[in-house]
Amino acid sequence: MAARPPLYRHVKQQITDALRSGKWKHGQKIASEPQLAERFGVSIGTVRKAVGELEAENILVREQGRGTFVVSHTRDYMLNVFFRVVDSDGHKELPTMSLLSMKRGRADGTTAALLHIAPRAPVIDIEALLSLKGRPTILDRIRLPVSLFAELGEHLFKRRDGTLYGLFQERFGITIVRVEENITAVIAGERDSRLLGVANGSPLLRIRRVGYTYKNVPVDARVRLVDSSKHGYLSVLGSGS
Amino acid sequence: MAARPPLYRHVKQQITDALRSGKWKHGQKIASEPQLAERFGVSIGTVRKAVGELEAENILVREQGRGTFVVSHTRDYMLNVFFRVVDSDGHKELPTMSLLSMKRGRADGTTAALLHIAPRAPVIDIEALLSLKGRPTILDRIRLPVSLFAELGEHLFKRRDGTLYGLFQERFGITIVRVEENITAVIAGERDSRLLGVANGSPLLRIRRVGYTYKNVPVDARVRLVDSSKHGYLSVLGSGS
């Protein structure tokens, strides 16, 4: 008795597949609504419902009079969607990244489970220090599966003004559509406190993040330590009117 | 040249006003879509768009074949919408509350600013210890404006199996539709560590929460300390497919 899925779900799925296959790339305009309606043999209203859901999921953006576009992980976009660290006035600002190290290694059990890869599968292991207002504030340890990012090299970071997820999108065609963050409080270790410029034994936010692309495929796993003495992590729930 | 707002916004506004005025109370069924369409002199499609937005904002819930209802702050609802503390397996469970103290006082500057009330305006000052799996995990210090909760007394907590926001809704007709939480890491003070049963100097999550009802009116301000040694704060961003 499997309930028949509504038509617009099917349309949405076809659009998502087209995005995944690279038919339309980030920042590009997709087909207009009348064109999509004709291609899929449905009415415009049905197309609009499908596109509307994809827009609500931060995958497409509609612009009246111009068209519908695949979201691009610009700095502004990252700031609004994925970055939640604010200063004491509630203002947000993207950090500047400084690469500490980058090497190949093998996934430990936890990382393998998070990334849905085999234990000891090859990963890229990155450490980076992120600064806000010139002050080191965030220490990232990032693990990426080599299977997806084989050609990732240090040189790609040197000349970058964008974000890591922007790099994923531009160079590897991988769009992060959702991240899950699990936050706990920890005491800064000796090395962490030195890098972040805080007293040994200071409290830090420890954020375990997993980033997912389409179809809930995990792509990046990171552990992020945040000096929250001058910043906070902002979470908004419910979004009422 | 003020752009004319679309019709469905007007309809949405009228529905929100009716909710605020108490015409339909939590858990009750509101008028059917054809009835609303006739009352407001618009087509059903326009009503559906308005109701759809209110549903997306967690203010109404539609149930096929039954009707559209005002959300009720049941335990399940709270768990899914406003409670973000999970155990190490990622499971959620609502805490049991134990009231530590409740007294009248006056708002300090920070609290007054958060609640949009005058400095030194009268507030109710509550301390409560919340336990997960029988283990004290969260220490809440809550400030409520007396202007909204004049009749709040300790007896209302004694016989309670619901949540604080459920109490707001049932006894005071106030529905929280959005909360903002600002999270930092702190070191447990002497009293905090004793109440939470952790070692002095342990790291804790410090969550500054403000709860809002319709029209962005702040209603409750609290500072929440969480023992994150066995739990974490879960945040999901982007919600892609």
Next chain:
DNA sequence: TAGTGGTCTAGACCACGTG
């Protein structure tokens, strides 16, 4: 069976951006 919300259609008109 009657009433509810959910889907889908077809078409008119509006608001906006581009050439």
Next chain:
DNA sequence: ACGTGGTCTAGACCACTAC
């Protein structure tokens, strides 16, 4: 002027719930 997305309408039919 044209094409885009945005709004609004009217009506048909489906899926589900209650009685």
